[in-house]
Amino acid sequence: MKVGEAALQAGLPVKTVRYYADIGLVEPLARSDAGYRIYSAAEVSKLAFIRRARAFDFSINDCRELLGLYQDEERSSRDVKAMALKRLEQIDEKLSELNALRAELARVAKECHGDSRPDCPILNSFSGNSSLNRS
Structure with missing residues (x-):
């Protein structure tokens, strides 16, 4: 799905989703031939995860760490x-x-x-x- 649909499903503004991609927090799955960012359901889930963490005012760096812990099945x-x-x-x-x-x-x-x-x-x-x- 394109960035607009991903943003809508994650409950975030498109600008925020682009920013997260630009800083490498949640990168799109791929880019279309026309250069559009393409997101899968997995990336949308990560975006929603970050939205919820940011609601608790976790910093971007904290969100990066939390996302890493979330994805690490060996985590403590x-x-x-x-x-x-x-x-x-x-x-x-x-x-x-x-x-x-x-x-x-x-x-x-x-x-x-x-x-x-x-x-x-x-x-x-x-x-x-x-x-x-x-x-």
């Missing part, structure tokens, strides 16, 4: 679990950062009167002057 699940746990730790760190940002934004939004006065705790917070003009 220990390696896969280690990658998943590392990513989980990164997600937890990001959640902590986002929760802190949320709390700060909620605090300054509550402090802002939202009226016609020019002083604004939200803007002051963004500029690093959160102690100024607190009302």
Whole structure:
């Protein structure tokens, strides 16, 4: 199948499928006489695998490694679990950062009167002057 159909079946934009081919992540099975990239069901499965891994925000290099582990029938699940746990730790760190940002934004939004006065705790917070003009 051509790249458009492969992209559709994998749930990816055509541009992404071409990019993955260009960087050697998932290469087409072949090229047609006209130069079109031809994908088989196996490549589409790899593309869908990568789409799901990227949904968990695994990097391209991580996806390359995960795909290698997926294809290696001699693999140890220990390696896969280690990658998943590392990513989980990164997600937890990001959640902590986002929760802190949320709390700060909620605090300054509550402090802002939202009226016609020019002083604004939200803007002051963004500029690093959160102690100024607190009302």
